Amino acid sequence: MNQKDYKNAKQDHKEAEKPAEAKEESVSVSRQEYEAMKTKSDERDIFYDKYLRAHSEFENAKKRIEKEKLDFIKYANDSIILEFLPIIDNLEIAEKHIKEAKDFKAVQEGLDMIQLQIQKFLKDIGIEKVKTVGDKFDPHRHEAVETEDAHGQEDGTVVAELKPGYALNGRLLRPASVKIVKKKTQENQGG
Numbered sequence: 393m394n395q396k397d398y399k400n401a402k403q404d405h406k407e408a409e410k411p412a413e414a415k416e417e418s419v420s421v422s423r424q425e426y427e428a429m430k431t432k433s434d435e436r437d438i439f440y441d442k443y444l445r446a447h448s449e450f451e452n453a454k455k456r457i458e459k460e461k462l463d464f465i466k467y468a469n470d471s472i473i474l475e476f477l478p479i480i481d482n483l484e485i486a487e488k489h490i491k492e493a494k495d496f497k498a499v500q501e502g503l504d505m506i507q508l509q510i511q512k513f514l515k516d517i518g519i520e521k522v523k524t525v526g527d528k529f530d531p532h533r534h535e536a537v538e539t540e541d542a543h544g545q546e547d548g549t550v551v552a553e554l555k556p557g558y559a560l561n562g563r564l565l566r567p568a569s570v571k572i573v574k575k576k577t578q579e580n581q582g583g
Contacts, residue, residue: 524553524568
């Protein structure tokens with residue numbers, strides 16, 4: 393509630409106090425009763441004024457908190473982005489050196505260092521790769537996109553990772569795309 397709304401509400405309250413049509417009746421009260429009623433009326437006006445001010449402050453605080461919440465959401469990832477920028481810088485440097493490179497072993501070493509830097513960054517923010525090769529297929533962590541008949545391995549064993557999966561603080565972000573062992577049955581082999 394802004395200042396204008398506050399003044400309008402106060403004015404409406406005062407107008408509501410006025411009788412719609414004064415009747416020709418008169419009431420007599422003692423001076424003491426009149427003073428007591430006048431005091432109560434003044435107190436009511438003070439409390440009503442305090443109520444309007446408090447309500448106005450509450451509405452303003454609510455708007456301020458909502459704006460702060462939106463700003464927090466909007467800029468929540470800025471520290472993560474700042475940590476990632478050096479990796480981008482190193483990739484740009486590597487790209488420039490690749491174009492001029494004569495020693496491809498040095499280029500490979502540079503890219504390996506960037507890969508390690510990325511893995512450390514991900515670990516620091518709570519992102520881990522989903523374990524795959526050699527594990528039993530788990531539909532909650534893996535997505536089987538290929539199968540093969542591998543002799544000597546148990547049915548449902550993950551034999552290759554085609555695309556890594558990731559979890560954030562233990563919660564799956566993306567399942568790993570994997571190749572699993574699926575033994576051919578007699579029906580499939582004869583077919």
